[in-house]
Amino acid sequence: MARQPVQRAEEKLKRIIEATLFEGGIGPVTARELVEMPEAEWGILRDRITDYRQGRPAGVVCRCVMCGDPVFIRARRKNGVPYPLFSHFQGGGLRCPWHHGANEHPERLREEQYSGQQESQTHRLLCEQIDTLAKLDTRYISSVVNAYRPPTESEHGRFPDVQVVWRDFPECVFEVQLSRTFQTEISARCTHYEREGVALAWVLFGFDPQRAELPQSFLDVIRRHRGNAFVIDRASVSASYAQRTIVFTCYLENADGGFDPPRLVRLDELTFPEEGLPYLDDRISSALIDRINRARRPCFDYLQSIEGVSYGVEVDSAERQRLLVELRAVASPLSSWETTKEHEESATLRLICCVFSLISEANRKPRIYGTKQPNVVAMLNTWLNSREEVQRCALIFEFLLRSTPLTHLLEGSLGKHIARAKSVMDGNLVLAGEPEWQILEHLVPEIFHRRVREQLRYLSKLPPWAEHEDLPNPSYEPSSLAI
Known part of the structure; x- marks a missing residue:
């Protein structure tokens, strides 16, 4: 991906965590090495650090070499371009010379997300639309919108936006994303449904591939879908009725850091891996192997x-x-x-x-x-x-x-x-x-x-x-x- 920043010496952040140590096979990574990585590479490290705290086996621990406290990768923007930097977790690194101050607390930010409401009206309508489209399919057995799903392999259940049970097809959960979603929440949901053996698909609303500054939450979700962005829009809804199944408008990331022209894709055309989210084409792996x-x-x-x-x-x-x-x-x-x-x-x-x-x-x-x-x-x-x-x-x-x-x-x-x-x-x-x-x-x-x-x-x-x-x-x- 091409959204990689160039950082001048005079723009260097103050009190940045200069070096870290990943446990396992990754080893030490400096702040300079992090910034020089392709976006997909540092993004995957960012995912895995967060996943570790959610209990996902593929997660990794990263520690500040100065104080030894765990750190995560924060995505900051400069001139519209996301770039990564290491940051202590909330409450960590208090005595570290590289400590940068307190982080914004996720709970406070979450309260502001819908101006005090748990769900926006647009979000609810999109969930009901997906539910309606699922019922068109002859494999449809049952579905619920924003209802509690009790756990089978996890300690706690969740309230998926839309849950669909099919005949001869994996059970699917659809999460509609149209506002700011936190990396911790994305990780928690991905980890939970992977543990439950349920396919999770994030559906983006308001996604504009021409937009110079995509929300970081969109970028995080697209990366977990291996460079695929799934959208519900007029074209996909019309195609869903015509084909009697859920059809997404799919945007695939390209080598230039943008997206190919959209394609209409049936849900059953996707690859559903044992670990990770479904995708049409694995653009993350193919870009790395091509390189x-x-x-x-x-x-x-x-x-x-x-x-x-x-x-x-x-x-x-x-x-x-x-x-x-x-x-x-x-x-x-x-x-x-x-x-x-x-x-x-x-x-x-x-x-x-x-x-x-x-x-x-x-x-x-x-x-x-x-x-x-x-x-x-x-x-x-x-x-x-x-x-x-x-x-x-x-x-x-x-x-x-x-x-x-x-x-x-x-x-x-x-x-x-x-x-x-x-x-x-x-x-x-x-x-x-x-x-x-x-x-x-x-x-x-x-x-x-x-x-x-x-x-x-x-x-x-x-x-x-x-x-x-x-x-x-x-x-x-x-x-x-x-x-």
């Missing part, structure tokens, strides 16, 4: 040119030069260890050959790059025994193997060669944060970039070749790694 594939396209072009070629790393080519230009934009110099440009380039490319040969093995599509060795174990054993630049990367190979279905290779001859290389190169090993790791974060974020890896896992899009457990994952297409 990853674009980043390594020059690498794939190069590797194709040296597959099974003896001393292929030393062969010059247009593909080699294009890849090196791309890599220097990521990390310059390419290595902190090599003394000449020629050695630096060869060492980096040899590392890439090793890494992608291992990944091809993990992906069950064996390919060997830059050598005629018969298999990846023979390739690594030979180079780990004879080349210092490969020995120096022993920690990288060990990390990769432990993160993929190839962990068992550490128990054989390859594991012994890696252990020997670690001993020989002790004090001269490539460590995390050095250029080689930065390059691999760029080329293989599924393994080496902790935040992207965790985001793919959260979206159920981490490919099988990047999972320690060798489990099938039908939602991911392994062909996206095939070259």
Whole structure:
């Protein structure tokens, strides 16, 4: 998404929380890193922090590194653009040097939402409209509007806007959103109905895709629907009567940060995942995977040119030069260890050959790059025994193997060669944060970039070749790694 702010030095917020630590696989995140993230990435972190406090298993804890108190991600606007910043929860960080003052209390804001009323007239009419449309469907069994739904798996029940029970179709709850809805309330409802095994769909009223400044609550809901905005309007109501079922007007986010032209979509055309909200097209995951594939396209072009070629790393080519230009934009110099440009380039490319040969093995599509060795174990054993630049990367190979279905290779001859290389190169090993790791974060974020890896896992899009457990994952297409 393109709604990403550019913050000048003189605009820097005062007393901002400068760094945090996420528990689990994400790790430390600075305020600068947060602002530089694509909106979908920081938005998902924002969702997961709030979800944790609602008891959702996919939630995560984030703490201020200065005081250790939990923090959340607040969305602020500058010149109409939302940007993120870390903030202590109400009552937290009172002795923290980065404390920014008291937050607005949600209960007070909620009281002001409808000027003291629990529900607006427009909201009620929209709920009744959805109820009427649901009754058109031959699968309809029953429905209620703003009635208590007792819990089955939760401690407390809720009052959904519209609840519909169908025949041979998931039970659905529709929440109509036409005013400011708090992130905590969105999270609470998503968590509750997921636990109850009920499909939840947020229906937006007053949504204008041309509006420069969409309400943050709309953005939060659209993100949870994987970049889909569902609207009830005249066109959708007319289509619902014509098709005898609920039809939404659906707006899908595009790569430019805007929305594609609207589409009329039947409720039964949506995908209903086991975790998360239904969607027509997963624009969040597809945008991330497209970004990853674009980043390594020059690498794939190069590797194709040296597959099974003896001393292929030393062969010059247009593909080699294009890849090196791309890599220097990521990390310059390419290595902190090599003394000449020629050695630096060869060492980096040899590392890439090793890494992608291992990944091809993990992906069950064996390919060997830059050598005629018969298999990846023979390739690594030979180079780990004879080349210092490969020995120096022993920690990288060990990390990769432990993160993929190839962990068992550490128990054989390859594991012994890696252990020997670690001993020989002790004090001269490539460590995390050095250029080689930065390059691999760029080329293989599924393994080496902790935040992207965790985001793919959260979206159920981490490919099988990047999972320690060798489990099938039908939602991911392994062909996206095939070259």
